[in-house]
Structures are given as C-alpha cells and as structure tokens.
Amino acid sequence: MPDHTPSQTIGPFFSHALTPESNRFPPIVDNRVRFSKGEGPSIELRGAVRDGEGNVITDAMVEIFQSNADGVFETGHGYGRSGTENGEFVFRTVKPGTREPDMSPCIEVVLFMRGLLNHLFTRIYFADEKELNERDRFLSQLSAETRERLLATSESDGVYRFDINMQGPDETPFIDR
Amino acid sequence: MTVESRQEASHPPNLYPEYKSTAFRSPRKAPLPPDGIDSFCMESLPLSSDVGPRSENLLLNTCTTGEPIGERIVVSGKVLDGDGAPLAGSLVEIWQANAAGRYAHKVDRHDAPLDKNFLGVGRALTDDEGRFKFYTIRPGAYPWGNHDNAWRPPHIHFSVIGNVLENRLITQMYFPGDPLLDHDPIFQSVPDRAKDRLIAGFDLTLTEPEFALGYRFDLVVRGFLSTPETT
Numbered sequence: 001m002p003d004h005t006p007s008q009t010i011g012p013f014f015s016h017a018l019t020p021e022s023n024r025f026p027p028i029v030d031n032r033v034r035f036s037k038g039e040g041p042s043i044e045l046r047g048a049v050r051d052g053e054g055n056v057i058t059d060a061m062v063e064i065f066q067s068n069a070d071g072v073f074e075t076g077h078g079y080g081r082s083g084t085e086n087g088e089f090v091f092r093t094v095k096p097g098t099r100e101p102d103m104s105p106c107i108e109v110v111l112f113m114r115g116l117l118n119h120l121f122t123r124i125y126f127a128d129e130k131e132l133n134e135r136d137r138f139l140s141q142l143s144a145e146t147r148e149r150l151l152a153t154s155e156s157d158g159v160y161r162f163d164i165n166m167q168g169p170d171e172t173p174f175i176d177r
Numbered sequence: 178m179t180v181e182s183r184q185e186a187s188h189p190p191n192l193y194p195e196y197k198s199t200a201f202r203s204p205r206k207a208p209l210p211p212d213g214i215d216s217f218c219m220e221s222l223p224l225s226s227d228v229g230p231r232s233e234n235l236l237l238n239t240c241t242t243g244e245p246i247g248e249r250i251v252v253s254g255k256v257l258d259g260d261g262a263p264l265a266g267s268l269v270e271i272w273q274a275n276a277a278g279r280y281a282h283k284v285d286r287h288d289a290p291l292d293k294n295f296l297g298v299g300r301a302l303t304d305d306e307g308r309f310k311f312y313t314i315r316p317g318a319y320p321w322g323n324h325d326n327a328w329r330p331p332h333i334h335f336s337v338i339g340n341v342l343e344n345r346l347i348t349q350m351y352f353p354g355d356p357l358l359d360h361d362p363i364f365q366s367v368p369d370r371a372k373d374r375l376i377a378g379f380d381l382t383l384t385e386p387e388f389a390l391g392y393r394f395d396l397v398v399r400g401f402l403s404t405p406e407t408t
Contacts, residue, residue, distance in 0.1 A: 004187040004259060005365040005374050005396045009196075011283040011334060017272030017298040018336060024239055025298050026227050028268075052201035059284070065217060065342060075407055108217055110345055115198030117189040119347055120208075134290045137213035146209070161256040166202050176183070176208035177216075177343050 007075035007119065010112040012059045019061065019083045033080040040069025040094035044159045045107070045124070045152065048088045051115075052167030060113035062089040062164075063113065064124075066106075071097035095126065104132035104139060111164065115143075120174040124162045127151040146173050180216045180343045181259050181399040187374075189366035196362040198321050217342035220239055222268055235271075235313035245295035247276025247314035248391035252350070252377065255307040258339055258400020263307025264344070269396075270300045270336040271311060278317030278331075287319050312389065322329045330357035330364065337396050344398035351376050352392070 020027050045064075049057040064080050080084045084087040096105045107124040125133055125147075133139050139147050149172055152162040164172045180191055186325070191203035231238050236245060252271075256264040274297060275282050277289040281296045301309040316331045337346040351358060353376050358364050367375060374397070383391025 003371065003374065003397060003400065004184045005346060005348055006371045007188045007333075007347060008367075008375070009198075010336075010343065010347050011349075013280040014272060015337075016280075016282050016296065017270060017334070020298070025232075025296055028227050028300065029222070046352060050203055052205075055201075057202070063345075065219070073218070076222060079219075079222060108342060110342070112347060113202060115196075115200075115202030116191070117193060117196065117199065117203075117363070118191055119345065120204065121342070123214075138211075141212060142209065167205050171204060171206050173206070174204055174208045175211055175214065177211050177214065 007117060008166070009114055009117050010061060010119070012114045014061060014067065014112075015083050015085065019081050029072045029079055029081050031080050031082040031089075031091045032080060034078045035068040035094065036074055037096070038068030038070040038072065040096065040097065041158060043093060043095050045091045045093060045162065046159065047162040047164060048089050049068060049084055049111070049113070049164040050166065054085050055142040055166075056084075057113060057166075058085050058087060060068050060084045060089070060111065063110040063112075064091060064093070065110075066093065066096040068097070069094045071099035098132065102135050102137040104129050104136035106136075122172060122176045123150055124152050125150050126160065127153045142173075149173050178216065178401050180341055181402055183343075183399065186368055187371045189368070193366040194202065195302075196366055197287060219338065219340060221344060222338060226301050228300050229243065233299055233309070233311050233329070235297060235311060237312075238299065239296035240294040243294055245275065245292050245314050247266070250313055250315050250392060251310065251383050251385060251389045251391040252259065252333065253308065253310040253391065254381050254394040256303050256309070256339065256396045256398065257307055258344070258398060260400060262400060263303070263305070264339045264398065265303055265305045265307055267303040267340070268300065268338040269303060269309045271298070271313075273297045273313065273316040273333045273334050274319055274331075276317050277316050278319035289291045289317070289319065311355065322349065323362060328357055328360070330355045330361050335396065337398060339398050341399075341401070344400065346396060346398050348396070350394045353377065353379055384389070
C-alpha cells in the first residue's frame with residue numbers, strides 16, 4: 001500500500017507559475033471566477049492575510065471553489081486563484097447560491113504561503129445571510145465566536161471583506177478536511 | 178463517497194522552529210473538525226488550451242534565443258491514490274530554479290545569472306494511467322536567509338489538483354544522493370518514515386540516450402474509500 005506524499009511549503013517564488021500575468025506563460029486560472037450558468041450580481045471578495053505580528057503577508061496564494069448563483073457546482077467552473085502581492089487577495093465572482101435547506105452560501109478556501117508546510121482549508125460564509133447561517137449544518141455546531149470569524153462582511157455595494165489572521169486572538173479558524 | 182483521511186504521520190507539522198518562517202505564520206489553534214462538510218468533487222478544471230505537449234516541455238516552452246543551459250532531465254511519474262489507483266486528468270504544475278540556482282521571479286535577488294531561455298514553469302494533465310512527463314533542466318541549489326550558510330537543495334516544486342478538494346497537494350521533489358538534504362530544515366521537517374517519498378528515483382528506463390537523464394517521481398494523494406476505514 002503506497003503511503004501519501006508529504007506536503008512541503010509553496011515557497012516565495014510561485015506566482016510566475018501559478019498566477020502568471022504575462023503572455024510568456026499564460027495563466028489557466030486567475031482571480032475572475034467563471035460560470036456557464038446562473039444569474040447573479042457580480043461581487044468583489046477581498047481581504048488581507050496577516051501573520052502573528054500583524055504584518056500583512058504579500059506572498060500568499062488563495063484559491064477559492066464555489067457553486068454558481070443557483071447553488072449548482074459546475075464541473076470545470078467556479079474556481080479562482082489570487083496572490084496577495086498588492087496587500088490583499090481580490091476575486092471577482094458571484095455570491096454562491098444554495099440548494100439545500102441546511103446549507104448557507106459559502107466559498108471553499110485553500111491558503112498557501114512560505115512558512116506554511118501544509119496548505120490550510122477554511123470557508124467563507126456571509127454575514128448578511130443570518131437566517132441561512134443559523135441552519136447551516138457546519139456553522140450551526142460551532143461556537144458563536146468561531147462562527148463570527150468565518151463571515152465575510154459587506155464593505156460597500158457588492159464588495160465583501162474576509163481578512164485572514166494566521167495567529168493571535170483573532171486567528172482565523174481552519175478546517176481539518 | 179468518503180475520502181481517505183489525511184495521514185498525519187506522512188506530513189510535516191505546521192510549526193517547525195528550524196524553518197523560521199513557520200514561527201509567525203503557522204496557525205496555533207487546533208483546526209475545526211469537518212462535521213457537516215462533504216468532500217468537494219472537482220471532475221475537471223476550467224483549463225484553456227495552455228496545457229499540453231508544449232507546456233510539459235520546459236526546454237522549449239519559454240525559449241527566446243536558443244536552448245536553456247544545464248543538464249536536461251526527464252521527470253515522469255504517476256498521480257495515484259493510497260490504493261495505487263491512478264488519478265487521470267489531474268493537473269500537475271511545476272516550477273523551479275534554473276541550472277545556476279536562480280528563479281525567474283522578481284523577488285529572487287540571488288546573485289546567479291538568469292537564463293533568458295528558461296522561465297522554469299510547466300504544466301501537464303495526467304493521462305488515463307495517471308502519468309505525467311516533463312522535460313526540464315536540473316535545477317541548481319540556492320542560498321536563502323533561514324540561517325547562516327543556508328542552501329536549499331536542488332528541487333522542483335509540484336502542485337497537484339486531483340479529483341476532490343481533499344487531495345490538493347503542494348510539495349517539492351528532491352534528487353537522490355544530495356548532501357544538502359541532511360541540512361535542509363524544509364526537507365527535514367518531514368517525518369523520517371516519509372522522507373524517501375520526496376526523493377526522485379534515478380531511472381535508466383526513463384533516461385533517453387544522448388539526450389536526458391530520467392527521474393521517476395510518483396505523487397500519492399488521498400483517494401475515495403471503497404469500504405469504510407477502520408479506526
């Protein structure tokens with residue numbers, strides 16, 4: 001029985017490979033999340049990633065995976081990547097829909113950076129979905145304090161913020177998938 | 178369908194003091210159990226035509242005036258699950274330094290020459306047998322600021338996207354017989370029993386006469402369980 005290949009850090013020099021911006025090696029995925037179906041208003045999702053000293057991390061990579069606005073997971077769609085070179089990750093996407101009575105709209109997140117030997121999973125829910133959040137099968141079994149830290153807040157029209165803190169009293173909850 | 182559990186004993190810890198960057202970046206709280214979270218199937222990715230024979234060949238894919246400098250190598254292997262079953266259609270992305278140990282990335286300020294014919298990036302989709310094959314140049318070692326006289330052993334970075342979110346993997350491939358491995362905190366962070374899995378195997382059958390030495394490197398990731406795990 002083969003055993004699993006160990007994880008290693010992504011290191012600091014990945015952007016020209018994984019989030020390239022030039023024609024020399026065109027990207028296959030970027031920070032604009034694409035869908036083939038589902039109508040929904042475009043949103044911007046952004047946030048800063050901070051280390052244990054409160055410093056903004058500019059060499060992280062964030063990946064997101066989500067359903068379309070109708071709550072359908074489309075094969076080959078709903079995927080985005082963003083670096084944090086300008087101080088924040090930024091995605092252009094739609095607010096995901098939901099099709100299950102006990103699931104609130106959420107976005108799956110994977111986080112990578114120098115200094116992380118293993119990538120980390122978390123989820124972004126939305127603060128303005130109070131009712132659905134209360135019935136969500138994952139959120140509802142967490143403490144109120146933990147739940148708060150998984151909510152993106154509306155910063156302005158169509159712009160949501162989700163900051164990630166690696167350590168400290170406001171440490172973002174990560175999920176052991 | 179349930180996914181194989183993460184094998185804790187195969188992976189490094191999040192906090193590993195000898196690798197200094199982990200001090201302020203590794204999470205300190207225990208992660209949340211995934212109760213109520215289903216595994217996330219990813220049957221295929223939104224890929225453009227930019228994955229194919231050209232993107233798999235780092236000797237050609239970013240040349241401007243000629244061939245890159247350095248020893249040509251073939252790096253081939255399979256993406257498999259814990260039962261040895263192949264993962265077809267997996268996205269494998271690689272990146273690396275050039276033969277002099279310099280990355281074509283604006284943040285790398287190491288005083289070693291850039292190679293205008295080598296960006297050092299590639300991508301492939303695994304075939305029905307889970308196989309990928311890259312042509313590239315053997316990367317050089319490079320110094321980094323972790324500790325005094327610190328050098329990263331020559332390595333190739335790998336990113337794998339399988340068929341489910343849970344088998345996402347980022348890792349590094351190292352070369353056999355490298356004396357720097359004993360001194361590298363990133364490699365050493367891996368539990369002893371799992372270290373071998375990060376070292377490519379020299380393979381004469383992959384070696385192409387008069388052209389390139391061959392190295393084999395398989396990636397074993399979490400798969401779906403056909404029967405429930407016993408704990």
